[in-house]
Amino acid sequence: MTNALNRRGFLAAGAASAGALAAGSAKAANPFEPKEWGQFLGAGVDDEPYGTPSEYEAHVIRRNVPWLTADSVSSINFTPLADLEGFITPNGLHFERHHGGRAIVDPAEHRLMIHGLVDKPLVFSLDDLKRLPSISRFYFIECAANGGMEWRGAQLNGCQFTHGMVSCVQYTGVKLSTLMEMVGAKPNGKWVLAEGADAAGMNRSIPMEKIMDDCMIAWAQNGEALRPGQGYPMRLVVPGFEGNMWVKWIRRLEIGDMPWFAREETSKYTDLLEDGRARMFTWVQDCNSVITRPSPEKPWLDRKGFHMISGLAWSGRGSVKGVDISLDGGNNWIPADLEGPVMPKCLTRFNLPFDWQGQEMLIQSRAYDDTGYVQPTFAQNRAVRGVNSIYHNNSVHTWHIKPDGRVENVQLV
Amino acid sequence: MTNALNRRGFLAAGAASAGALAAGSAKAANPFEPKEWGQFLGAGVDDEPYGTPSEYEAHVIRRNVPWLTADSVSSINFTPLADLEGFITPNGLHFERHHGGRAIVDPAEHRLMIHGLVDKPLVFSLDDLKRLPSISRFYFIECAANGGMEWRGAQLNGCQFTHGMVSCVQYTGVKLSTLMEMVGAKPNGKWVLAEGADAAGMNRSIPMEKIMDDCMIAWAQNGEALRPGQGYPMRLVVPGFEGNMWVKWIRRLEIGDMPWFAREETSKYTDLLEDGRARMFTWVQDCNSVITRPSPEKPWLDRKGFHMISGLAWSGRGSVKGVDISLDGGNNWIPADLEGPVMPKCLTRFNLPFDWQGQEMLIQSRAYDDTGYVQPTFAQNRAVRGVNSIYHNNSVHTWHIKPDGRVENVQLV
Numbered sequence: 001m002t003n004a005l006n007r008r009g010f011l012a013a014g015a016a017s018a019g020a021l022a023a024g025s026a027k028a029a030n031p032f033e034p035k036e037w038g039q040f041l042g043a044g045v046d047d048e049p050y051g052t053p054s055e056y057e058a059h060v061i062r063r064n065v066p067w068l069t070a071d072s073v074s075s076i077n078f079t080p081l082a083d084l085e086g087f088i089t090p091n092g093l094h095f096e097r098h099h100g101g102r103a104i105v106d107p108a109e110h111r112l113m114i115h116g117l118v119d120k121p122l123v124f125s126l127d128d129l130k131r132l133p134s135i136s137r138f139y140f141i142e143c144a145a146n147g148g149m150e151w152r153g154a155q156l157n158g159c160q161f162t163h164g165m166v167s168c169v170q171y172t173g174v175k176l177s178t179l180m181e182m183v184g185a186k187p188n189g190k191w192v193l194a195e196g197a198d199a200a201g202m203n204r205s206i207p208m209e210k211i212m213d214d215c216m217i218a219w220a221q222n223g224e225a226l227r228p229g230q231g232y233p234m235r236l237v238v239p240g241f242e243g244n245m246w247v248k249w250i251r252r253l254e255i256g257d258m259p260w261f262a263r264e265e266t267s268k269y270t271d272l273l274e275d276g277r278a279r280m281f282t283w284v285q286d287c288n289s290v291i292t293r294p295s296p297e298k299p300w301l302d303r304k305g306f307h308m309i310s311g312l313a314w315s316g317r318g319s320v321k322g323v324d325i326s327l328d329g330g331n332n333w334i335p336a337d338l339e340g341p342v343m344p345k346c347l348t349r350f351n352l353p354f355d356w357q358g359q360e361m362l363i364q365s366r367a368y369d370d371t372g373y374v375q376p377t378f379a380q381n382r383a384v385r386g387v388n389s390i391y392h393n394n395s396v397h398t399w400h401i402k403p404d405g406r407v408e409n410v411q412l413v
Numbered sequence: 414m415t416n417a418l419n420r421r422g423f424l425a426a427g428a429a430s431a432g433a434l435a436a437g438s439a440k441a442a443n444p445f446e447p448k449e450w451g452q453f454l455g456a457g458v459d460d461e462p463y464g465t466p467s468e469y470e471a472h473v474i475r476r477n478v479p480w481l482t483a484d485s486v487s488s489i490n491f492t493p494l495a496d497l498e499g500f501i502t503p504n505g506l507h508f509e510r511h512h513g514g515r516a517i518v519d520p521a522e523h524r525l526m527i528h529g530l531v532d533k534p535l536v537f538s539l540d541d542l543k544r545l546p547s548i549s550r551f552y553f554i555e556c557a558a559n560g561g562m563e564w565r566g567a568q569l570n571g572c573q574f575t576h577g578m579v580s581c582v583q584y585t586g587v588k589l590s591t592l593m594e595m596v597g598a599k600p601n602g603k604w605v606l607a608e609g610a611d612a613a614g615m616n617r618s619i620p621m622e623k624i625m626d627d628c629m630i631a632w633a634q635n636g637e638a639l640r641p642g643q644g645y646p647m648r649l650v651v652p653g654f655e656g657n658m659w660v661k662w663i664r665r666l667e668i669g670d671m672p673w674f675a676r677e678e679t680s681k682y683t684d685l686l687e688d689g690r691a692r693m694f695t696w697v698q699d700c701n702s703v704i705t706r707p708s709p710e711k712p713w714l715d716r717k718g719f720h721m722i723s724g725l726a727w728s729g730r731g732s733v734k735g736v737d738i739s740l741d742g743g744n745n746w747i748p749a750d751l752e753g754p755v756m757p758k759c760l761t762r763f764n765l766p767f768d769w770q771g772q773e774m775l776i777q778s779r780a781y782d783d784t785g786y787v788q789p790t791f792a793q794n795r796a797v798r799g800v801n802s803i804y805h806n807n808s809v810h811t812w813h814i815k816p817d818g819r820v821e822n823v824q825l826v
Contacts, residue, residue, distance in 0.1 A: 045509050045510075054646075056646075073454045086636050088636045090503075106450075136752055225470045251451075
């Protein structure tokens, strides 16, 4: 704790290294030496109608884990959290989870049908939906299996793989309460089946109470159309609930009086407990967090001195209220700074200035939300869930900082 | 005004067309007919490490105006505002203005030097900057020439061209006040020259007061690295001030005791008045707004009935406080709804539900900010500025809605 700094600590702690910068940098690259890009004209404004990242950022990509599933058409790619700043996930780096491959849907041929226990079943085209009152909201989406591989111990060395099944964008679409009003959902319509138009025909049962609270049919992410991997031309948005329920390429909503007990809410997306029973309908993505810098991808090899410890926190129940950082494996905790705007069911970045002098550390982040819920330890989660879980791992995560600055994924027992 | 609806007006006004949807849609596309994307598996998660838009969105691109400048390496491309939702500009659609082409800079070779009236000149690499305390903030950036072609009357038929030199992202970087503290700027250092590393060597003088207030050196936009067209690996962020001052590929900050009177603040980026004198250092992008739907790109050809009038407002002096809509060329005004979060020096979306029955209209938006400033008319702006202006046109804009739903750019005198 003596090494945690106040916000202005970089001046004292960093003065020496800042002084060294001039000399060190001059050796590496002479700022007075003409550079190629300063001597020759670059490309015109007409050569890239849709912009792309710099060639020097080719390493900032979504990655997958080939052994995780039997086939890449029913698998996941992960957001490179360690390379991201702020709380928005750029669309090109949004994680993807498909059950039948990334569907390429023609919006002119696509329809959303709403039927079942309604006064008037309706079929909507994308243009029909866009004509209705729309809203824009920032929400995170997290796969229920995020961190799932870690239930068996520290498996993967990098926050892209331990926590990269979470992304956060501004969604635009129509509230489902608006659509339910238009079709006249009947009072005994307590459940809604959401079904996708992809080859998997993904379907999930969602309680009407949630549908009416804050669900949306979205057609845009971060201002532009949804990407194919996120359900173009329309997807269900179920704020705070597991990503599997956010049905992509959505084509059908059926209103009924009980759940459908679909494959993805019985054989999958349930939590197998120690005694062989399974928890079903465990929808909420509880409060969670991860330190993205330092991390296995962002070691502190380069130098001692001032660093920012930085990461992301979120809660499916509301807003992140605070994040505490431990440098000693959970014995002592220091409050981090939250970066605003802090919004409900949205990623929130936290930062802690720190002066690192080569000490070995076990660093952790522990978030809590505005309901009072505090992110649990692995031991606390296992006490309830046993050792058979795949989903809903929101345990406090530990990075081991080595004296040389390397970072390893470890688990404290 | 009798046709403006409350938020729930779509039920009354849209009931007939919603009822018609089922029949109309069934004719166009049978939702029960199997679709190709529901019959065959899509692509796996490993085939697109960096995601791209749907092929059906190929029309949503930045465009340029070939006759606007002598060469495309010193020109601009425009953000397609009519196709955007919410307030974030996705990175691929961020407008670009280059003076020597889009520079491709190697971050390993790039440096930022800060010198002049300082105690200790310093040179920073990108990694050096990333080690310092950083912040993330949403800001719009607008070219001083946005709307400039309209000074001579209604020139271009589309909000992409009348207003598309504005974009809005979440920037991440270090505050310039932090860097100024590190170099020890001297008390007589009242001005800062910012210089780019591109072939144009773009440079501008910025008052130290602004530098210390809220300027940043940014390395990220919407979570990922800056795009080359926005100054990769680092750019100056000058919130609320004209985009030309947000020097891209920034390589040098020199602290001095007076402005440099650079080319871009004397022969360009000044406002030539009626009497031949020029206004200099007119930095602030004053309160402005545009209706993006309907617009020439988004006509109301498809049907009468419920529509959302939607657009964007912004102010370089603070937060948008409100936006009023006129349907009759400025005689009567109706307050629009603002979509939150409303943040200072950030785009803000406004919406107004409306029942259109084929009437001809002259629609306008008029924004005002939290300083009390109200967006002026063309007549008011011309009374002060004369007829020679190119820059800083924030006049109330008019779209002419024809009885058939087509939209034309017009100017009321």
